[in-house]
Amino acid sequence: MASPVSIKNHHREQRLFQRRMLIATVIILLCAITLGSRLVLLQIIRHDYYLELSQGNRARIEPIPANRGLILDRNGKVLAENQAAYQLELVREQVPDLTGTLTGLAALRLIPDDEIEDIRRLVKSRRGFEGVPIRLRMSEEEIARFAVHRHQFPGVDIRTRLTRFYPQGELGVHALGYVAAIGEQDLTRIDRSAYAGTTLIGKLGVESAREKELHGTNGFREVLVNAQGRSVQKQGGLAPDLRSRAPKAGSDLILSIDLAAQQAAEEGLKGRRGAVVALDPDNGDVLVLASHPGFDPSLFGRGLTREEYTHLSTDTDRPLFNRALRGTYPPGSTVKPVIALAGLRYGAITPEEHIICPGIWFLRGYAKPFREGKSGRHGAMDMENAIAHSCDVYFYELAHRLEVDHISEFLAPFGYGKPTGIDIKGELSGILPSRAWKKQRYKNPAEKVWFPGETVNFGVGQGYLTVTPMEQAHMVATIASRGRSFKPRLVTGLKDPESGQMSIIPPLRLPDVEGIPEKDWDHVFAGMMGTIQRGTAAQAAANMSHTAYTVAGKTGTAQVVSIAANEKLDMKLEERQRDHSWFIAFAPVEAPRIALVVLVENGGFGAAAAAPIARKVLDAYLLPRGFGTPPAAAAAAPAAPASAPAPAPAKVPPARAKSPKKP
Amino acid sequence: MIYEQLSAPSARRTITIAARVLMALKLDGPLLVGLSLIAIFGLVVLYSASGQDMGKILRAILHLGLGTVAMLALAQVKPSSLRNAAPWLYLFGIVLLLVVDVTGHIGKGAQRWLDLGIIRFQPSEIMKLAVPMLCAWYLHERPLPPGPLALLVVAAIIVVPAALTAAQPDLGTAILITIGGGLVVVMAGLSIYIILGMLLTGVLGAWYGWHLLQDYQRNRVLTFIDPQNDPLGAGYHIIQSQIAIGSGGVFGKGWMNGSQSQLEYLPERHTDFIFAVIGEEFGLLGLVILLMLYLFVVGRAMYLTTQMQDTFGRLLASSLALTFFVYVFINTGMVSGVLPVVGVPLPLVSYGGTSMVTLLAGFGILMALYSHRKLVGS
Structure with a gap:
């Protein structure tokens, strides 16, 4: 209408429009088909794939740590258990002012001032809704202090978690070991998934050796989580259809340790440095494994402060050092019973042969004589008396007759020179010298040669020969059982805490010491009983001979520093330079139930420091087992010495072996 | 047709009355029914998608009310x-x-x-x-x-x-x-x-x-081409919505049982991505029913369009009808991964006031164009 060219052909326009509508309809249908096929692809063809993805989306697997197994002594007394400990946890997203909160906690002396920055970084590094422990092992007093001010600290709360607790404190720590935070090194050898949700792992001792059994198997549960990773109980009508598996608690360990004897040993060592090891000669059970000083293993499980750790690791008494398994010392005269047996075995001597002890012994080619200990002369000595009085001259002569390689060959099956194979880690071994050993040990050709004088020193347990208290205990147990030998073991059984089912670990027998007739054993036993009754230990262990059970023993003194022959022997040496004191014993002699070794570092003469400790341990173990019933038992002793008992001298000459080698 | 099949006279009477009321209000019955069904379905889904937020439901009802008023007004x-x-x-x-x-x-x-x-x-x-x-x-x-x-x-x-x-x-x-x-x-x-x-x-x-293009716009395009390219960033929407739809299967996980939507994995789940919630909770069945309703509405609108007598009415009505379908297709295509992510709500279902009012106003115009036509023509 407006312009002349605009001739509207309504009919044509309507047809055009209708054609367009038709095309539009076709396009719409095409689009709908496209969409429909897409939905079929997603919801039918790929349904399983997406269903799995959505399942993975919504559920997070949360580990449920298994309860760590208990550790019990042979009588069922608890040595290690799990206890709730209190810790302060902070949930960042609930804390309005993080810096203010931490400063406030520091003002209450709940966290150290100088750790605020570290804690702040730790908290920031975790997700906002996670509880981050900012203070471990709170004392009751600290809990109370926090409780009063709790309202000032939203988002901070006290949580409990299970931690390892050792009710006996330091007792037996070197056998038990401890648990501590999983370290970088641990991570390389454990299955990380098995330790998800666990922060602690066994270190040292049976805690480490039996980690696998103690740890158990973690369970898990699927937790519904939203997109932020926050766990939700239930949201909307979403019915949780989640899997879970209950954890399987770790096995309880039954140790061979006898708590009472262990206690007696550690009390005896109080104030000293030393070790006590006691074995059951019949099966290798470790009844006592004590190394003193020790430390409280609970500290590690609850988290050690830096200060505490520095204190432990720099203490000159080295509380972390396991003397029983890792300390090597010359055995001194405690080796003599085995040398005597070697003499009998190789026919170098008979029990009846007397050797005159003038207090001094000469070796051809050696200008300086080998001296008897401090006092001097024993006169004529047969084997039993030589052991009882620890006559050095007798054993100088015997060792010289035997030759070094015979001695080391004979000593080997007693357990010298190689680890005993006890069922915890970290054991070292002493040195069992021989010609071959020396040749290999030294580079200088002049030093590769074995000198006869070295054999003489070997005979009294000085020189190259060194042993650990554990090896020495193994030797005593082998003597006590007349040549039968067992691998020492701490773990005698495992108990499933759920079913109560026990699995007993059978003792492991090692090759016997062969070729020694019963009567030869009797002679050595008699000599060792003589030690207690009239010999070197008679005074120090005065009461021992009066007890109901019979004891065989031997004292020993291991030199710490060499003293030139012409120097005056000063018993008041600096404490750290004094000799180590040894005492070995087994009882009852007729049917030995316990064989033990006591070592007191710098304890001086063997009987003085070590023997009384041995007495306490023997009492603690034997008296409750029916050996305490009055005197008759002693009379019944079949292995009573055949030789005429010499009256116990009031002052027993101490056996001191002096090596004259070095100036 | 329906009229004849109904036997009960009372029902017949009701229908007659309803038809008269609709006629008086210048509204189109079938279109109104289709739109209402979609809106009701939308409210049901919104209740689940918003995390049972009654406040949102009430506001959505308010938006619907405003839209209905606009539609009614424009229809006159x-x-x-x-x-x-x-x-x-x-x-x-x-x-x-x-x-x-x-x-x-x-x-x-x-x-x-x-x-x-x-x-x-x-x-x-x-x-x-x-x-x-x-x-x-x-x-x-x-x-x-x-x-x-x-x-x-x-x-x-x-x-x-x-x-x-x-x-x-x-x-x-x-x-x-x-x-x-x-x-x-x-x-x-x-x-x-x-x-x-x-x-x-x-x-x-x-x-x-x-x-x-702006960076975020480029990202949307890039992400459309390969969602896995940036699974936690720009691709997150598409991946999560496809997981939601795909995991729903044929029958869905059930109302308020969609883990993707309920646990907040699905972003913008009560607005632009509500289609994925329907897919997850009501499955293919729910989506097909919804799409059928949309197609019915579009089809009815197109039918009305063909009844228009002048160019203005034809062009405007057809544009409104087709645009409605385009909205549906862009949103569903984007959520199901056929089209790139553009911020287009699902008509009448997504939560959001302005678009609801505009859409219903558009249908008001459509009805006005139809109901005011001269009855002499064809």
């Missing part, structure tokens, strides 16, 4: 009045867009809203109606198919508001405005060759326009 307007109002509505919209753009520029940030104190609304929504109206108004008296000059004018009518909207920046709405206007021209008989030529230009323009 005579087509000639609508046609006369078109230029004024368009101008009003342009002014508001400028205001929003300027305040947005001052506020240094995306600005789409105009805050009127009580209500906030997006002026760009007005343009969704005003642009096709003005296009239809302009072409109403011109001979069709439109000549070159007419095409230039129409292009200007479309480009100005689209550009202003894109500058907010709101690419999604800008595209929808362009489509709304463009459909008018296409329905007016735009030559197939020109359409193909424009598509070609579009491809070339896209290649060039790539450099003009």
